[in-house]
Amino acid sequence: MKRSARRALARERDTQALYQLTNHLSDAQSMEAIGTAALCSIGQTFGCDAALLFLTEKGEAERSYLQYAAGNVIHRELHAGDEVAGRVQLLHTGCVETESGQEWPLYGQQRILGVLRLPRMALSDAQRQLLCSMLESTAMAIDRLSAAQEQQRYREESFQERTRSNLLRAISHDLRTPLSGIMGTSEMIRDLSAQDDPRRRLAQDIWRDADWLRALVENILSLTRLEDGRLQIEKQPEAVEEIVGSALAQMERRAPDREIDAELPEELLMVPMDAKLIVQMLVNLLDNAVRHTPPGNEIKVCGEKRDGKAVFSVLDRGEGIREEDLPHLFERFYTTRGKSADAACGVGLGLSICDAIARAHGGSITARNREGGGAVFAFELPMEEDAQ
């Protein structure tokens, strides 16, 4: 009778402790608060010191751990970190007994979240069960917190991204009109100056820089619109030769002294596409080729039908693409470090807009080096309107 009453009392104390821990955990807003609540609760319940070490997502030990001693929780630097991390593998099987104490794993949904260390002592089955329940509650609290933090971070990132896009677009739009004015006026000054007048060259330089800015502005506008889905691409059957022809006509203005070859099939090739965007893409690729190819070397644009797809490619005999740049070419704002001399030209938006346009068409773009030197940029578009 007396024994069963004591057992009932102990069980109630355990339930009470677990309940309090759960309460504290649900209030906790940081990993530290969770750890502190768990340690206090475990330390008081079992009447011993305790320490808690969190593990990173990669399963490595954090640099400091929390220690509970004499009713207080403090941070301590970890000295034997590697030793603990090395033992994490063992923890998958459950509690690990060592000479100095026992280590209990904190199992999260995806991984082991941390390790609880207690001094060497004997635990009854009921105590083991209670400890496991407490660790389980703690692990759940950590999982919940990281999920919330993850979501918060994602929300903030997408908000920032949207704000940045909106800002970029607003600025770009406002830049367009004054740029037209600068280009027109500088061209006029150029044409009014005599051939040997140094002002002629200066005006020409102003025009070229303004033209470069204008191209950047157009890229930013298209890119931000494509990315937030505001730019509805309007696919219509278009003649490949007309698209290539328009890109070549634009290049004649931008780089009048460069020769660009075109290779097109004899028969008329019609492909559903947004003509303006594909022209913009070709101009970007050709511009890129001109920038990286010494004058006199081959630059060629091809359009053909291959394996049921329309393939456009821009080939050059320039310096080629450095191996380390290849995986990043189509990333936003990525510019190659290899060249600093013409850094002013490499905005790093030209290729990412190409990628965005190709993908918006349900196609893809690739880049590789050519045998014998130079680079190839090729993009494929589906020949048929996708059945959406």
Place this chain on the structure above:
Amino acid sequence: MNSLHEHIFVVEDDAQIRNFICFTLEAEGYVCVAAETAEEAMRLLAAEPIDLMLLDLGLPDLDGTEVIRRLRTWSEMPVIVVSARDQDKEKVAVLDLGADDYLTKPFSASELLARIRVALRHMYKQSGAKANPVYQAGELRLDAEKRKVYLGEAEIHVTPMEYSLLLLLFKNQGKVLTTSVILREIWGAGYGQDTQALRTLTAGLRRKIEKNPARPRYILTEIGVGYRLAEEKE
């Protein structure tokens, strides 16, 4: 220099572009009249002697389409619209409503002057058109009396449809023709918007008269708008 001192009406709200345009035009001997808003433009159109209007589509107070619609109720004066790139749809709508040509910002002084020359020339020609003329652009020649096409000395055999397209383009040489205007003229009203048929027709014609269809010398593509026959002179 221009001896007729035509009055060009510049409707543009951006001061710098307006200055650039007026400076360019006055240097060529044209007389410039300027307005900043559609409302001011409508008022001046009624009051001033104007030969040609340059109309910016991005006016603060009224849509460019509306300006053209109102103007066309009482005047056939040539209108060249000036647009930014993202006003493409509006640009085509305005051309279909009867604007004569367009310029996309940024444009060069030479483009501006070329468009104005072409528009004025077509205006004068309308008043005194000669019958069955011979049209020429570079090596390409169309004899409307004999209904024959030549490239240099060689006669080019074209289909009746190709001939109609080329004649239409020659009659409007230097001016842009929108896809829908061409479709209406060649295939007749009610044929709809079969742009594919027009692309095919143009591609066939180009293979007969152009050395390199990717670098057309005569039939120029205006992406998203239509076609233009080159202004090329011997």
